[in-house]
Amino acid sequence: MMLPNPLQSALQAAGPPLRRLAERTDAVIAVVLVLTVLVTVPDNRRLGSALQVVLPLVALGCAATRGETVNSLGRFAVLQAGIKGPKYLIGESPISQRPDGGDRGFPSGHTAVATFGAVQVIRHCAALHPVTRAVVVAAAAFTGGSRIESGRHSLWQTMAGALWGWAIACLPLAGLRRAGRWMRKLRGRHV
Numbered sequence: 001m002m003l004p005n006p007l008q009s010a011l012q013a014a015g016p017p018l019r020r021l022a023e024r025t026d027a028v029i030a031v032v033l034v035l036t037v038l039v040t041v042p043d044n045r046r047l048g049s050a051l052q053v054v055l056p057l058v059a060l061g062c063a064a065t066r067g068e069t070v071n072s073l074g075r076f077a078v079l080q081a082g083i084k085g086p087k088y089l090i091g092e093s094p095i096s097q098r099p100d101g102g103d104r105g106f107p108s109g110h111t112a113v114a115t116f117g118a119v120q121v122i123r124h125c126a127a128l129h130p131v132t133r134a135v136v137v138a139a140a141a142f143t144g145g146s147r148i149e150s151g152r153h154s155l156w157q158t159m160a161g162a163l164w165g166w167a168i169a170c171l172p173l174a175g176l177r178r179a180g181r182w183m184r185k186l187r188g189r190h191v
Helices: 006-014 016-023 025-040 044-065 069-090 109-124 130-149 155-170 174-187
Strands: none
Touching: 025 044, 025 130, 044 069, 044 109, 044 130, 069 109, 069 155, 109 130, 109 155, 130 155
């Protein structure tokens, strides 16, 4: 028997205004993205950096409403390990040289995190309008483009980051699913 999600129970108890807001995921995502743009304009680099924070946070909020918090956080930890590991293992090799002269540029972490966040938003935020999905994907793509435009990453470093973010968001990670079930059993409810 599946226990009720605590957030869903809280939304039902909170009354109609909060329930209506939760049911309008598209509007909430649109407001968050518009505010992010307004706060960072006209600096594309800052906007890309902000989007790589906002997208995963929105995805985490949606994952929490579905009882997928442990899975989402676990995937994010794997994502970070896959970003930081190559940067330190590859170090100063040619593939890791940044266009602006620095090193440890492979893969693009901003792009990986933004792509991960966009894919997770699409996976966890139920019944998004196709336009909202397209805007979320465009926000992740913009993040990658802002890294190239600012000279922080090459096209290949950015593409590797996008591929890594997509893979961690989409590929089955059975260990995380088991951890989520163990946590729910331990706590007796959704985590």
